[in-house]
Amino acid sequence: MDTATRLSRLIGPLRRAVLRTRRADDGLPDLPEAQIELLRLLAGSKRLTPREAAARLRVAPSTISNLVRTMSGAGLVERTPSSTDLRTVHLSASAAALDMLDRYDRVSTAALRRAVEGLSPRSREAIEHALPALDELLVALEAEEAGG
Structure with a gap:
């Protein structure tokens, strides 16, 4: 089996294993990967429109709309109307979402560190x-x- 095939077969299970690491122990919700990706994008940007977020994540605008609806209801994404165009909203990660991402990263990093140290x-x-x-x-x- 060539390197690309082996790597391709490892990436998904490795990513899922990291995402599952002890989140429940730290009271973290089990968010779908798409929500985490959107939060990471918003955390790294000042403000994005839904269309900009869709383009950056390479997903359909309707996918972003569905994610934003769910995540706004959970208090993770904030929608702010544009001051210049009333048809446009800007998205940002809430303070709670930023705190949660920080906690996810700490938990995941700690789990990876333990696993690497065991090698x-x-x-x-x-x-x-x-x-x-x-x-x-x-x-x-x-x-x-x-x-x-």
């Missing part, structure tokens, strides 16, 4: 040396996606 020294070193290549792979995948 052999050789495996820990291999992962450490692979990180720059994984960063480069992400850039290459994003460039490919942007190019069509």
